Amino acid sequence: MTAAEGRTGGHGSLAWQGIRLLAAAVRAEPACFAGAVAGSALYAGMTIASAWALGNAVDEVLLPAARDGGPAGAALAGLCWLLTAIALLKVLGFVAREYLAGVLHFRVEAAMQRRLIRRYSHLPLAWHQRNPAGDLLSTINADVSTTWQALYLLPSALSAVFMLALGLGDMLATDVSLAVVGFVLFALVLGFSLVYERYAGPLVARAQHLRGDLSAVTHESVDGALVVKALGREDHETRRFAESVDRLRHANVAAGRIRSLYDPVMEALPNIAMLTVLLIGAVRVSSGDARAGDVVHVAYLIAVLAFPVLSIGWILGEFPVNATAYQRVRRVLEADGELTYGPEQAHDGGHATLTADRVGYTYPGADTATLRDVALTLRPGRTVALVGPTGCGKSTLVSLIGRLADPDHGTITLDGQDLRSYARGAVAERISVVPQQTFLFKDTVRGNVALDRPTSDADIWAALHTAQADSFVRDLPDGLDSAVGERGTTLSGGQRQRLAIVRALIRRPGLLVLDDATSAIDPRVEAAILGGLAESAGMTTLVVTHRVATIALADEVVYMEEGRVVATGEHESLLRDCAGYRELITAYQRDREERSGATPSNPASPEFEEVSGR
Numbered sequence: 001m002t003a004a005e006g007r008t009g010g011h012g013s014l015a016w017q018g019i020r021l022l023a024a025a026v027r028a029e030p031a032c033f034a035g036a037v038a039g040s041a042l043y044a045g046m047t048i049a050s051a052w053a054l055g056n057a058v059d060e061v062l063l064p065a066a067r068d069g070g071p072a073g074a075a076l077a078g079l080c081w082l083l084t085a086i087a088l089l090k091v092l093g094f095v096a097r098e099y100l101a102g103v104l105h106f107r108v109e110a111a112m113q114r115r116l117i118r119r120y121s122h123l124p125l126a127w128h129q130r131n132p133a134g135d136l137l138s139t140i141n142a143d144v145s146t147t148w149q150a151l152y153l154l155p156s157a158l159s160a161v162f163m164l165a166l167g168l169g170d171m172l173a174t175d176v177s178l179a180v181v182g183f184v185l186f187a188l189v190l191g192f193s194l195v196y197e198r199y200a201g202p203l204v205a206r207a208q209h210l211r212g213d214l215s216a217v218t219h220e221s222v223d224g225a226l227v228v229k230a231l232g233r234e235d236h237e238t239r240r241f242a243e244s245v246d247r248l249r250h251a252n253v254a255a256g257r258i259r260s261l262y263d264p265v266m267e268a269l270p271n272i273a274m275l276t277v278l279l280i281g282a283v284r285v286s287s288g289d290a291r292a293g294d295v296v297h298v299a300y301l302i303a304v305l306a307f308p309v310l311s312i313g314w315i316l317g318e319f320p321v322n323a324t325a326y327q328r329v330r331r332v333l334e335a336d337g338e339l340t341y342g343p344e345q346a347h348d349g350g351h352a353t354l355t356a357d358r359v360g361y362t363y364p365g366a367d368t369a370t371l372r373d374v375a376l377t378l379r380p381g382r383t384v385a386l387v388g389p390t391g392c393g394k395s396t397l398v399s400l401i402g403r404l405a406d407p408d409h410g411t412i413t414l415d416g417q418d419l420r421s422y423a424r425g426a427v428a429e430r431i432s433v434v435p436q437q438t439f440l441f442k443d444t445v446r447g448n449v450a451l452d453r454p455t456s457d458a459d460i461w462a463a464l465h466t467a468q469a470d471s472f473v474r475d476l477p478d479g480l481d482s483a484v485g486e487r488g489t490t491l492s493g494g495q496r497q498r499l500a501i502v503r504a505l506i507r508r509p510g511l512l513v514l515d516d517a518t519s520a521i522d523p524r525v526e527a528a529i530l531g532g533l534a535e536s537a538g539m540t541t542l543v544v545t546h547r548v549a550t551i552a553l554a555d556e557v558v559y560m561e562e563g564r565v566v567a568t569g570e571h572e573s574l575l576r577d578c579a580g581y582r583e584l585i586t587a588y589q590r591d592r593e594e595r596s597g598a599t600p601s602n603p604a605s606p607e608f609e610e611v612s613g614r
């Protein structure tokens with residue numbers, strides 16, 4: 001958001017944007033709004049009626065009673081009935097107004113949160129990587145709630161509008177000079193609100209943005225608690241957090257300073273207006289130009305209009321805050337880059353075939369391409385190892401294969417069709433990617449591996465067996481129903497990785513992609529897993545790995561350097577013909593031999609595999 005947008009909201013003034021937000025809420029829930037308006041009108045009408053009844057009581061009951069030495073029974077009884085009926089109708093209007101406006105408020109808030117969640121889940125991974133998680137959490141909670149904050153005040157503001165219309169009309173009909181005081185009051189409230197919005201708007205906008213920053217810092221500190229503690233960074237993190245808190249405090253205090261002038265002025269205006277009415281009224285009664293009842297009538301109107309008038313001021317004061325929060329929500333709702341989908345459905349079962357043809361990809365904002373002219377073919381039922389130095393683009397290629405992003409150039413086809421031609425979710429039906437970082441939900445083992453699909457226990461145990469996870473799950477206190485804690489904290493890294501593989505296997509993909517997904521598993525268990533995968537077959541497999549023991553199990557190796565596929569073939573032939581591959585594969589071995597001064601051994605020998613298998 002630019003500074004200008006911060007001031008003007010990009011589409012007219014912040015106040016105008018706030019009004020448009022209210023209009024959007026009304027369009028979304030017209031029935032609730034109409035009911036709340038009816039309740040407000042009833043409440044406003046009965047409030048004006050009570051002012052009229054009070055003025056009437058002074059002239060028709062109190063003054064005659066004072067003059068004649070006692071109240072007229074019939075008049076008094078009539079007055080009591082009238083006031084009771086007015087009070088009951090007022091309560092009815094109040095309840096209808098508050099209840100329906102509350103329903104309206106919470107419905108639009110929930111609808112916006114649902115839209116945001118949908119956007120979050122549909123926006124591409126690159127967008128998520130650019131936006132801190134804490135900031136997104138702040139948007140779905142604080143920003144949404146602040147966007148609709150004015151709806152809390154809508155019921156009283158609605159009544160206020162009715163009361164003002166009726167009240168000012170009533171005042172005009174009662175006494176024109178006294179009514180002028182009411183008009184001046186309303187004009188002053190409106191004027192002060194506009195001045196407030198002009199000065200407070202940018203400050204409030206800044207505070208709202210800093211709230212998002214604080215949320216991002218908090219999320220990072222809490223999420224990275226392990227790193228913070230392990231590296232003794234507690235004091236540094238505390239300072240970073242305190243600085244963010246201080247920035248927010250300064251912004252809030254600056255906005256609060258203006259509000260602290262605004263609120264008392266808005267509070268004082270109705271009182272000054274009432275005093276003015278009493279002063280002018282006393283002069284007019286003594287000169288015989290007005291009746292005492294008229295003065296009481298107008299003074300009472302000003303007193304009862306004070307709160308609604310204030311609520312109009314409050315709601316106007318809320319608009320800059322709401323509009324600023326909405327700008328943060330809009331940045332998500334209007335974010336582009338969402339992937340497009342076609343009509344193709346995934347093939348049912350069987351090995352998948354995948355080809356990448358001259359694929360190029362540059363991360364948004366990056367200067368150089370991460371993938372260049374990548375060509376790759378995964379033939380049905382084959383196991384292919386994707387190998388390359390750190391940062392050469394293996395995970396990026398995996399994310400394109402899993403359609404977490406689209407290539408800038410070239411195409412990737414699955415079973416002969418461009419990935420982009422598949423319907424939403426169809427690629428994930430056919431390709432299961434197990435990423436480098438394992439994520440487990442705070443759920444049971446069963447919930448984590450089956451996710452939302454109904455899966456029999458027999459199928460779960462079969463997948464657990466293939467991923468060499470059955471024995472440790474059997475040892476858990478409640479077996480499949482054991483809770484694994486937040487992010488699977490009660491399990492070891494290797495156990496978490498195995499559950500992630502089970503999760504992929506249960507989906508019976510045509511292509512399984514393991515992106516360094518066995519790095520925390522010891523080589524013997526890893527060999528058993530890959531052996532099990534080959535035996536149970538049913539899927540083409542792509543394994544991103546650095547381990548020779550794993551590579552040796554593959555039918556074919558694809559070797560990448562700096563975003564390009566440099567060589568493809570069997571492990572032995574690549575060792576012989578590709579210098580870069582040989583360098584990478586023999587690195588551990590050479591290092592050990594250089595240290596011990598031994599003669600280089602055959603890099604393909606079992607002894608070598610054991611060493612480089614870590």
Ligand SMILES: Nc1ncnc2c1ncn2[C@@H]1O[C@H](COP(=O)(O)OP(=O)(O)OP(=O)(O)O)[C@@H](O)[C@H]1O
Pocket residue numbers: 126129363364366370388389390391392393394395396397
């Ligand atoms: N979200 C991102 N935004 C910008 N650049 C990125 C992003 N993710 C990765 N990169 C860059 O793209 C390049 C390739 O990264 P990638 O993770 O694909 O490498 P890799 O071969 O999988 O590495 P490793 O073996 O260490 O996992 C790196 O230079 C990295 O800095």
